Amino acid sequence: MANTFKVVTKSSVATSSGSPTTIYTVPNATTSIVLALLIANKHTSSIKVSVVISSDTTNSGASQNADVNAIKDVHLDDGTSLELLSGQKYVLQATDAIKVYADNANLDVTLSFMEITT
Numbered sequence: 879m880a881n882t883f884k885v886v887t888k889s890s891v892a893t894s895s896g897s898p899t900t901i902y903t904v905p906n907a908t909t910s911i912v913l914a915l916l917i918a919n920k921h922t923s924s925i926k927v928s929v930v931i932s933s934d935t936t937n938s939g940a941s942q943n944a945d946v947n948a949i950k951d952v953h954l955d956d957g958t959s960l961e962l963l964s965g966q967k968y969v970l971q972a973t974d975a976i977k978v979y980a981d982n983a984n985l986d987v988t989l990s991f992m993e994i995t996t
Contacts, residue, residue, distance in 0.1 A: 884990075884991055887986070890904050891979055891987060894979060899978050899987075901975075901978055901989050904971060905995075908994065910974075911969060911991060912967065912970060913991055914964070915948075915961070916928065917961075917962070917986075920985065921939065921982050921984035924956060927949070927985065928946055928978070929962060930980050931946050931948055932945045932977055933946075933971070934946065934974075935971040954985075968990065
């Protein structure tokens with residue numbers, strides 16, 4: 879079993895909730911622990927941002943997971959950033975994903991996580 883710390887960055891995100899930008903998808907035979915998610919507004923005015931945890935996995939004895947909002951329509955003032963999931967741990971299983979969309983694409987997104995491969 880290998881534990882590997884990683885970072886993924888995206889500059890600009892989708893502006894439609896129907897097709898959000900996928901920041902990261904967990905590979906097969908892997909479990910990922912999300913450590914932090916940083917979103918920075920590069921626009922000259924406030925942006926409304928949403929983060930979705932997309933999951934279709936099923937745990938033993940539980941029903942199938944669904945897509946859920948980590949945050950929904952949160953206003954991020956111009957020139958500011960928001961750190962989500964810091965100090966908390968989110969476990970993602972193979973094929974789970976972190977997705978982002980906003981009402982303006984002018985965002986930077988940084989995701990830090992650890993992959994545990996079998």
